[in-house]
Amino acid sequence: MVFSYNWLKDYVGRLPEPEKTAELLTMHSFEVGEVKKTGADYALDIDVLPNRGPDCFSHFGIAREIAAITNSKLRPINIKQAVDAKIQTKDFVTVEVKDKKACPRYTAKVVADVKVGPSPKWLKDRLRVCGLNSINNIVDIANYVMLETGQPLHAFDGQKLAGNRIVVRFARNREKIVTLDEQKFDLDSSVLVIADAEKPVAIAGIKGGKLPEIDKKTKVVVLEAANFDGRVIRQGSKKLNLKTDASLRFEHGLDPNLTEMAVIRTAQLIQKIAGGKIARGSVDIYPKKVYPKRVKLDQKYLTSLLGKKILPKEINNILKRLGFVVRGSLVTVPTFRQDIFLPEDLIEEVVRIYGYDKIPSVFPIVSLAPSRRNLDIFWENKTKDIMKEFGFTEAYNYSFVSQGSDSAIELENPMSQEHKYLRENLISNLKKNVKFNKNNFKDIRLFEIGKVFSRPAVEESRLAGINLLGSFYDIKGIVEGLLNKLGISDIKYIENGRQSASVEVGQEKIGVIGENYFELNFDKVKKLASEEVLYRPISRYPSAVRDLAILVPRQTKVVQVLNKINIAGGKLVRDVDLFDIYQGEELPQGKKNLAFHIVYQSETRTLKSKEVDEIHQKIIKTLEKESTWQVRK
Amino acid sequence: MTLKTLKIEAEKAIKKAGDLKSLNDAFKKYLGKKGELTQILRSLEKMPKAKRVKVGREANMLKNSLRIKFDQKAGEFKEKAQREASDSEWIDVTAPGRRPILGHLHPLTQARRKTEEIFQAMGFSVVSGPEMETEWYNFDALNIPKDHPARDLWDTFYLKNKMLLRTHTTPVDVRYMEKKNPPLKIITIDRCFRHEATDASHETNFYQIDGLMVDRDISVANFKAMIQEFFQRFFEKPVKIRMRPGFFPFTEPSFEVDMVCLVCGGKGCSACQQTGWMEMLGAGMMHPNVFKNAGLNPKNWQGWVLAWGLTGWP
Numbered sequence: 001m002v003f004s005y006n007w008l009k010d011y012v013g014r015l016p017e018p019e020k021t022a023e024l025l026t027m028h029s030f031e032v033g034e035v036k037k038t039g040a041d042y043a044l045d046i047d048v049l050p051n052r053g054p055d056c057f058s059h060f061g062i063a064r065e066i067a068a069i070t071n072s073k074l075r076p077i078n079i080k081q082a083v084d085a086k087i088q089t090k091d092f093v094t095v096e097v098k099d100k101k102a103c104p105r106y107t108a109k110v111v112a113d114v115k116v117g118p119s120p121k122w123l124k125d126r127l128r129v130c131g132l133n134s135i136n137n138i139v140d141i142a143n144y145v146m147l148e149t150g151q152p153l154h155a156f157d158g159q160k161l162a163g164n165r166i167v168v169r170f171a172r173n174r175e176k177i178v179t180l181d182e183q184k185f186d187l188d189s190s191v192l193v194i195a196d197a198e199k200p201v202a203i204a205g206i207k208g209g210k211l212p213e214i215d216k217k218t219k220v221v222v223l224e225a226a227n228f229d230g231r232v233i234r235q236g237s238k239k240l241n242l243k244t245d246a247s248l249r250f251e252h253g254l255d256p257n258l259t260e261m262a263v264i265r266t267a268q269l270i271q272k273i274a275g276g277k278i279a280r281g282s283v284d285i286y287p288k289k290v291y292p293k294r295v296k297l298d299q300k301y302l303t304s305l306l307g308k309k310i311l312p313k314e315i316n317n318i319l320k321r322l323g324f325v326v327r328g329s330l331v332t333v334p335t336f337r338q339d340i341f342l343p344e345d346l347i348e349e350v351v352r353i354y355g356y357d358k359i360p361s362v363f364p365i366v367s368l369a370p371s372r373r374n375l376d377i378f379w380e381n382k383t384k385d386i387m388k389e390f391g392f393t394e395a396y397n398y399s400f401v402s403q404g405s406d407s408a409i410e411l412e413n414p415m416s417q418e419h420k421y422l423r424e425n426l427i428s429n430l431k432k433n434v435k436f437n438k439n440n441f442k443d444i445r446l447f448e449i450g451k452v453f454s455r456p457a458v459e460e461s462r463l464a465g466i467n468l469l470g471s472f473y474d475i476k477g478i479v480e481g482l483l484n485k486l487g488i489s490d491i492k493y494i495e496n497g498r499q500s501a502s503v504e505v506g507q508e509k510i511g512v513i514g515e516n517y518f519e520l521n522f523d524k525v526k527k528l529a530s531e532e533v534l535y536r537p538i539s540r541y542p543s544a545v546r547d548l549a550i551l552v553p554r555q556t557k558v559v560q561v562l563n564k565i566n567i568a569g570g571k572l573v574r575d576v577d578l579f580d581i582y583q584g585e586e587l588p589q590g591k592k593n594l595a596f597h598i599v600y601q602s603e604t605r606t607l608k609s610k611e612v613d614e615i616h617q618k619i620i621k622t623l624e625k626e627s628t629w630q631v632r633k
Numbered sequence: 634m635t636l637k638t639l640k641i642e643a644e645k646a647i648k649k650a651g652d653l654k655s656l657n658d659a660f661k662k663y664l665g666k667k668g669e670l671t672q673i674l675r676s677l678e679k680m681p682k683a684k685r686v687k688v689g690r691e692a693n694m695l696k697n698s699l700r701i702k703f704d705q706k707a708g709e710f711k712e713k714a715q716r717e718a719s720d721s722e723w724i725d726v727t728a729p730g731r732r733p734i735l736g737h738l739h740p741l742t743q744a745r746r747k748t749e750e751i752f753q754a755m756g757f758s759v760v761s762g763p764e765m766e767t768e769w770y771n772f773d774a775l776n777i778p779k780d781h782p783a784r785d786l787w788d789t790f791y792l793k794n795k796m797l798l799r800t801h802t803t804p805v806d807v808r809y810m811e812k813k814n815p816p817l818k819i820i821t822i823d824r825c826f827r828h829e830a831t832d833a834s835h836e837t838n839f840y841q842i843d844g845l846m847v848d849r850d851i852s853v854a855n856f857k858a859m860i861q862e863f864f865q866r867f868f869e870k871p872v873k874i875r876m877r878p879g880f881f882p883f884t885e886p887s888f889e890v891d892m893v894c895l896v897c898g899g900k901g902c903s904a905c906q907q908t909g910w911m912e913m914l915g916a917g918m919m920h921p922n923v924f925k926n927a928g929l930n931p932k933n934w935q936g937w938v939l940a941w942g943l944t945g946w947p
Contacts, residue, residue, distance in 0.1 A: 027877050031889075049880035050786065231780045305918060305935060307854025344921060348878075348886030351853065356876035356888060361858035366816060366848050372758040381746065388736035396739050398838050399764070399798075399824070409765075412791035413828060415837055422765075422792070443734065451764050451824070457794050459765050 003062055004129040005035075005042035007148075011063035013073035018042040021066060028352050029065045030056070041129050053252025054338040058150030061336075068321035068353055077148065079261055081268045084277035087112055092158050093222050095283045098169035102192050103204070105227040105286040106168055107259040110158060111267050112220050114138065114276035123273070132245075138214045138221055141269045143245075151225055151254060151262035152246035154194075154202060158220030160212040163197025168204060168226070175200055178210045183242075191236040192228065205233040205250040206242055221276070223266050225259035255336040256290050292325075293333045297346050305344070306351055308359050318353045319346070379486070379526040380449055383463060386485050390478055392447040392465055397429035399451065407454045422453035426464035427519045434468050444468040449522060461526070463511075464519040472499045472515050479503060479511075479518050487530035495557075543574060543601035544612045549632040550623055554583060554592050561594060561623070568622035569615055574601040593632070636691050639669060640699075647702050653710040660703050670696055741840055744943055745822050748842060751866045755859065757818040757844065762805035764824055765796050770804035774926040775883040788828040790837075798826035802843035803883060803940060806919075809845070810927035815934050816848040822943065840943035847919065847936030853886070856916060856937040860890060864913070868895065875910065884917020884938055914941035 009015050016024065022032035022044055030052070033045040048056045055061040060077060067074035092110040097103050119127075119140040127134055130147055134140050142153040158164070171187035177200045178184050185203070187193065193200035201209045205228040214221065233250040237243055260282065267278045303309045316326045324346075325332040333340045340346065351359065384394060404410065404421030414420045423429065426448050434444050447465035454460075467474055476493065483491055483505075493501040499515040505528055511520030550561060558578055565576050576598050583592035598619070600612045620631045643663045650656035663670045670692065677689050749759050762770075768779070777784055787800035805821040825841045846859070857876065864872045872892050879889040890913045894905035901907040916939035921931030 027875075029878060031877070049878070051880050051882075234780060304850045305852055307852025342885065342921060344885035344918065351886055352878040356853075356878075359857055359876070360854050361861055362852070362854040363858045363862075364846075364848065364851055364855040366851075369756060369816065369818075371753050371756050371818070374759045374761070376761060377749070377759050384738055384742060388738055390736060391734035392736040394737065394739040394742060396741055396838075399826070400837075410793045412793055414790075415828065415830075419837070445734070445736065447736075453765060455794060457765060457796055459763050 001046055001048055001057060002130050003044045003046055003059060004126050005044055006040070007059050007126055007129075008044075008063050008066065011060060011075045011077075012066050012070070013075070014070065015066065015072075016070065018044065024069050025062070025065065027357070028069045028355065029062075038129050039125065041125065043129050050252065051339040053249060054254055055150065055336045057249050057252065058146075059148050061150060064323065068318065071321065077261070077265060079264045079268065081264050081278055082271065083280050084112075085280055087277060087279040089279040089282050092220060092279060093161065093164050093166055093283060095166045095285055096168070097285045098167065099192070100285075100287055102170070102229050102232040103168045103226060103285075104229065104288060104290075105256040105259050105284070106166075107225045107263050107282055107284045107286070108166060109223045109225075109263045109267050109282040110220060110279040111223065111270045111274075111276045112158075112279060114219065114221050114270060114274045116214060116216050116218050116274065120273060136214060136216075137274045138218070138270060141266055141273060142223070145262055145266045145269065146245065146249070149258060149262045149265065150249060151258045152205065152249055153262060153266050154208050154224040154246075155214050155266075156201065156208075156212040156222040156224065157214055157218040158222040159218075161196040161201065161222065162199070165197040166222070166224070167195045167197070169193065169195060171200055177201075177203060179203070179207045180210055180213060181207075182210065185240050185242070188239070190239055192232050194224070203236060203240065203242070204228055206237055206240070206247045207244055221270065223263050223270075225263040225266070227254055227256040227259055253338045255338060256286065257335045259286075260284065290335050292335055293341070295331050295333055295340065295343060295346055296329050297326075297331050297343050298329060301343060302347050302350065305347055306359060307362050310350065310354055314354070315350050318350050322349055322353070324349075376526055379529050380522075382529075383482065383486065383522075383525070384447075384449065386482055387447045387463075387465060387478075390445075390481065392445040392467075392478075395430060395433055395446045395448045397423075397426070397433070397448060397450070399423055399453075401428060409453050409455055409457075423450075424452055424454055425519055426450055426452060426462045427466065427514075427517050430464055430466045430517070434466055438468070442469070445470075461522040462519055463522040463525065464517065466517040468516065470516045472501075472513065475513055475516055475518050476501070479513055479520070483525075486525065486528075487532055488525070488528045539574075539601050539603045541602055541604070541606045543599050544607055544609070546598050546600070546612065546616045547595065548598055548616070548619070548623075549593055549595045551587065551591050551593055551630040551632060552626075553628050554590055556592075556629070558594065561596075561629075564622055564626075565596070565598065565619050568619045569598065569600075572600050572602055572607065572615060573598060573619075575599040636673070636688070636695055639663070639673070640695055643670070643695075643699050644702065647699070647706050650706060653707065653714070656703065656706055656710060664696065664699060664703070670699070741943060745840070747867065748822060748943070749820065751863055752818075752820045752844065754866075755818070755862070757820050757846075760805060760809055760819045760821050761823055762799075762802070762808050762821065764799055764826075765792065766799040766804050767796055770807055771797055771799050771801075774807045774923065775803055776920050776922045776926075777882045781882075790826050790828050800827055801825055801940060802841045803938065805843060806845045806938060807923065807927045810847070810924070810929055815929070815936070818846045820844045836944070842939075842941055842943055844939045845919070845936060847934050849933070849935065851918075851936045853888075853918060853937070856918075856939070860914075860916070860939065864892060873899075874913070879915050879917065881915055881917055883920050883923045885920045887915070887917035890914050890916060890939075914939050916940070 005018050018035050022035050025032050030049055031047045036043045064074055089110045093108055095106055095108055097106050116136050116138055119134050119137045123140055124134045127140060132143055138155050142155050146152045170189045171191045171193045173188050175187045177187060192204040194202040194204050201212045228250045230251045230253045233247050237247045271278055299312060319326050319331060323334045331346055399422055400419035401421050401423045402418045405424060408421040408424050410421055430446050430448060433446055437444055445467045449463050452460050452462050488505060490505055492504040494504060496502045501513045502509050503511045510524045562576055566573060576596055578596055580595040587593060600607055623629055623631055646659040650659055662668055673692050677685050772784060789800050790798040802821040802823050802825060809819055821843045825839055826837060829835050831837060861874055874890055874892050876888045876890055879887040881887045891910040892913050893899040894909055894911050896902050896904040899909040901909045905911050916937060919936045919938050924931040924934055
């Protein structure tokens with residue numbers, strides 16, 4: 001929000017130079033972005049913290065901060081008024097508040113016989129620095145007082161209000177309004193309005209209506225300074241998609257005790273600038289008066305929470321400068337500070353004005369507890385390193401995808417149609433990465449670890465990888481190597497359509513392998529992973545190798561042949577290594593040739609050649625029992 | 634054949650031999666076991682004595698001279714062969730090597746590991762929580778009530794299953810405190826989501842670090858010391874920080890932490906928008922309401938919370 005430096009000068013005794021003021025505010029209150037020279041003034045762009053809207057969306061509030069920081073005098077806003085004893089506000093207008101929760105206070109005041117015209121230069125200048133356009137003197141003054149006090153005000157032409165009535169109520173369905181800037185809105189019962197005897201004349205707390213607009217002929221000005229419930233205004237603003245300087249302030253909450261002072265200040269300025277007579281009194285509907293709260297501040301707790309002892313005198317002094325009243329340990333919170341409820345809130349007030357720079361750096365004295373090892377992260381890190389060793393590069397893709405299955409979770413408010421669903425797998429985005437990069441790189445190997453989602457509310461961790469130039473067997477090799485390095489054994493690969501297999505451990509499916517990719521349930525992988533490594537010494541006795549080639553039908557699985565070799569060979573078969581699968585034209589149709597090295601070895605003695613040959617023959621005989629298999633000799 | 638013609642022929646053959654093999658063949662032909670000169674020498678014993686002495690001397694002289702010539706020529710061939718062999722073994726050491734195919738970890742993973750490592754060294758446990766969250770953990774439990782303007786600070790993706798995508802990792806703190814009693818020191822580094830337009834410093838999917846330390850009397854002063862220590866280890870040099878007021882619904886007091894710009898050293902440059910400072914993170918002392926919402930008695934515990942986006946730093 002933009003503030004005028006010259007304006008702040010009205011209230012602060014010794015206001016530091018603009019840059020210095022900005023620095024002080026940044027370090028003690030709110031960050032100041034830009035300090036921009038604007039004519040004879042400076043515009044300060046102050047990032048008021050959201051909980052400080054109630055008191056600091058105003059020049060006076062910012063001035064109070066600076067005065068507290070610099071320990072200088074704060075000049076109050078002048079609210080002396082010269083009323084015309086002959087006229088009374090209540091003779092011009094009656095007010096009825098239908099919903100007192102939505103509108104805790106409504107204050108109206110009348111200025112009669114005004115002369116509407118252009119604003120004086122000083123007023124125009126100040127509004128312009130703050131980014132507001134000048135309309136006419138009456139509207140400008142209402143805006144000026146809002147920027148000054150934080151209280152939004154609205155001015156109606158009193159003679160245009162049907163029945164001279166103001167009714168605060170929720171709109172009726174199908175009611176309409178045209179606002180001051182000629183926008184048309186369809187209203188419903190969620191929108192609070194200001195109505196006259198007949199129809200809505202303003203959207204409460206958001207924007208005025210065209211009908212009772214102030215124009216050149218306006219003589220009687222009815223001023224509204226109301227307090228509306230922030231939630232109600234927020235709801236209406238969202239419904240109509242309409243945000244204004246007023247709605248912003250109401251949404252952040254305002255002190256109900258502000259209305260009266262603001263309405264008097266406005267009347268006083270109108271009289272000064274546009275002439276006219278201030279009617280006596282006001283119409284003020286304020287059934288539930290808000291009183292200051294009291295919060296207990298414990299010195300010991302303050303010292304403990306900050307890690308720094310601040311003298312009680314200093315604490316009290318800071319709180320007083322900010323408008324608090326301190327009596328012993330009881331602190332009375334002014335009603336304009338709607339953000340203070342707890343001792344912690346008061347401690348923050350003290351420390352920020354005192355200065356965070358004066359808080360020392362002190363290491364805590366705590367019991368020495370070792371950090372817990374997070375196995376999830378351990379296995380994730382290990383897996384990433386293994387994939388990296390295998391030559392794969394890590395990707396981080398969006399969690400969003402453009403298309404989903406029936407079980408996909410859809411977003412209520414996606415950024416775009418491309419990002420309409422939560423991803424159900426990792427591989428589709430990795431495939432996209434490959435497609436996108438294909439023209440620039442020949443060899444692409446990618447992997448990702450991330451979450452996938454499915455209805456109703458399932459979240460699952462996955463690991464996926466893709467190898468552009470790889471085959472099913474290359475990918476299977478990666479999966480085998482990975483699971484082996486993670487200490488997972490007892491793995492089965494079950495055929496699952498063309499060039500595709502599901503990966504099972506025990507009885508549980510943990511993922512799939514496709515023609516050049518794989519995707520595993522990483523939650524399951526992490527559970528199965530084990531750091532236990534079995535070391536077996538190399539046998540001291542020599543091994544003997546015999547080769548075996550066998551012609552089998554193409555559909556015969558390698559694992560079937562392997563099983564038979566292992567069973568027939570017994571424990572002296574140390575290793576069976578498939579070194580070739582061949583299916584070519586020279587072979588009988590529908591056949592393939594499998595070639596194995598079979599390693600025979602004992603851990604207790606040197607095997608005799610004859611012994612090895614006998615076992616090898618036994619294996620061959622067993623294999624040849626299959627009528628369609630043929631061992632090649 | 635006379636010794637004279639033999640000499641001429643043999644010398645011719647040696648001269649003609651183009652390689653070691655043909656030289657050996659020639660050697661065999663004249664000096665081998667059945668070679669022509671060998672045969673002459675063998676026939677000596679059948680000759681009369683006077684002729685034997687004369688022919689024998691001439692034949693032996695020829696044998697020796699041919700041997701020398703053969704050896705000389707063979708030496709030339711061997712030398713040449715050696716030279717050729719070393720020619721083929723020669724390599725250009727300045728030509729590029731053949732590299733193995735290398736995989737890479739994402740820079741985010743690297744930053745994540747470095748951060749985790751430093752906090753773990755200070756006794757923090759790394760924890761995690763779900764990306765799909767309830768409104769309770771993402772907002773209400775963190776003292777951000779429904780319909781409160783504070784919720785606008787977190788532009789949120791809502792899901793059709795009534796849940797939302799967490800906008801920060803701080804919900805993990807509440808989940809953790811529900812399960813484990815203080816004292817505790819934890820950090821979470823994980824994916825979060827914000828419904829905002831993507832630019833150089835905003836992403837709809839991003840990574841946030843959340844840290845929490847709770848004990849009997851943890852203070853702002855403790856935070857200051859620990860975060861300074863963290864920065865020095867992360868950036869591997871002495872750093873200067875400052876704290877200024879901030880606002881987070883789940884902390885009180887709340888503060889922002891800036892660090893002297895690493896690019897310009899505080900003089901002001903384009904990286905720090907001429908301020909000399911870089912905004913590093915938001916932090917504060919855990920709000921009593923959050924302790925309550927996590928089932929802890931705020932009278933017994935104090936602690937700091939911090940959070941920053943992993944990609945936000947230089």
